[in-house]
Amino acid sequence: MTALATVAPSDREAGAAGPPLIVAAKLLRWLRFASLLIAMGTLYGLALPLLMANTAVYTSLPRQVWAFCLLTAVALVAGCLIAVDRLAGWARWVLLAAVAAASGLATTGIRADHLTAEAEWSYGVIGWFAMVLLLDRGRAAAAFLVAHTVVSFAQAALLGQDVVGMVVVAAIVLGCQSPVLAGALALRRIADDVAAARRAREEVRTAEAVAERLHESRLARYADLAGTTVPLLERLTDGSADLSDARVRADYTAEAAKLRRLFAENDDVPDPLLHELEACVDLAQRRGIAVYLGTCGEWVTPPLAVRRALIEPVVWAASAATAARVTVIGSAEGVTVSVVADAPADLAPQAEAPVAVTRMVDGTRVWVEAAWRR
Known part of the structure; x- marks a missing residue:
């Protein structure tokens, strides 16, 4: 039985575990789709207009374009993998590396004085893509969001920029992403509890079946001995x-x-x-x-x-x-x-x-x- 605490089970694996885990797996899958839609909406609805309106402040516009295209490719591949329930293993980490690379391209292709301004379009997008890829791994997703925020603040501070404005942006972005992550964690805990209860029930059933088989075996042995051994013992005792x-x-x-x-x-x-x-x-x-x-x-x-x-x-x-x-x-x-x-x-x-x-x-x-x- 595979619990959601480790990886998100496929529908076939969840089917073997029982109806409650089927529901949990499907909910997690749809939550991933919803996160992907949010990531795509943020990328094309918010980031793209900012990118097009601030081309003059970028030190390397090709880097920005490459970062945007890289995130688009990640969204397409992740969507296909989610559709076939195969977003796990090495594919997940390759896509996560691509997201990190896109973040690096976007933040190193802009002037330092605009790093904390709206021209830096990638900060509010990267976290949603990480959520899509790591939604079934709550700790890993939380660690990525924290690491991305710390790196962004550190980069701005090292370049001598005021990070006060970034605090507000970070609070808004994390405030939107945290409830989704909390929902996924709650869903995983429910699935874990269901899996544990099912394992306990199966252990009880197994113990009962073993006890029944042992009882049947004892009865069969007594039947084997009743016709020969028992009469000999009776004659021996009398x-x-x-x-x-x-x-x-x-x-x-x-x-x-x-x-x-x-x-x-x-x-x-x-x-x-x-x-x-x-x-x-x-x-x-x-x-x-x-x-x-x-x-x-x-x-x-x-x-x-x-x-x-x-x-x-x-x-x-x-x-x-x-x-x-x-x-x-x-x-x-x-x-x-x-x-x-x-x-x-x-x-x-x-x-x-x-x-x-x-x-x-x-x-x-x-x-x-x-x-x-x-």
């Missing part, structure tokens, strides 16, 4: 579980591995599949099982449901009696997880689309492969 039975211990080990996998799903890691596999392997190693985990190739991260199906062979291998070998082979086309372990064959996972599961039994050792293709 003492009906025969832990001396190897098959019963294998059931509990597989469910423990599934829990570890579920916990690992919440971790923010570069490779979720490998991280969840390692969580299951760690449980087997804690039981004293010799487990080898090898990987080959690189793979894209499969969806959560696919990862769960791919990890099922490793969950089953956690209940191995003595040893297990886990191999992960990946490519851009898919991932294959294969496990060789001396675990109960009837506990080996079944195929779940889109994961294909292959099983082979060789005595006490069982080979299970889960393959997924994109």
Whole structure:
């Protein structure tokens, strides 16, 4: 979201931010047009007659003409850029430099004794052009107006001219320009407040959406555990579980591995599949099982449901009696997880689309492969 405090947003950017910012952007745009009309009216309605009536007092009439033409060109270019909402970036500063150059040409092409008289036509014009270019940057516009006024007074004082008359002119000119600048600043503050309120509202909505997703995720996990883990825990608590039975211990080990996998799903890691596999392997190693985990190739991260199906062979291998070998082979086309372990064959996972599961039994050792293709 782009606030008007930085730059004036285009209509498309404001549209993404909401109706209040659309209104603010349009108001600022029309305020710029109004400032441009005032600048053109001042240039041609006031400055041009003064320029034509005082040609004799100019030390360089061509400088005056060049300054006038330069301001006209700035007005035309600025008007075109405002029309397409592109008055920003380097174009703004190039035009501002041209305005400053026009001011320099006008004030250095006149006799010193007329610098504070009406023959110096540019003083009341330059500020309006700066307003057009810097209206969305209130501090920069105010700084330019102050700097232009200070430079004008300093130039007159250095040339030995009485600056008392300029005080009245400066008060009139700044008195007309300041309300426009104050209006732009107020408009920007309103837009900033609207943008901040909208950001706060979006943050609340995001927090609510995250909380809802977390709640749904917890419900889904409970549903996954309700059919298998919960009955085992109930038998464990009421003492009906025969832990001396190897098959019963294998059931509990597989469910423990599934829990570890579920916990690992919440971790923010570069490779979720490998991280969840390692969580299951760690449980087997804690039981004293010799487990080898090898990987080959690189793979894209499969969806959560696919990862769960791919990890099922490793969950089953956690209940191995003595040893297990886990191999992960990946490519851009898919991932294959294969496990060789001396675990109960009837506990080996079944195929779940889109994961294909292959099983082979060789005595006490069982080979299970889960393959997924994109």
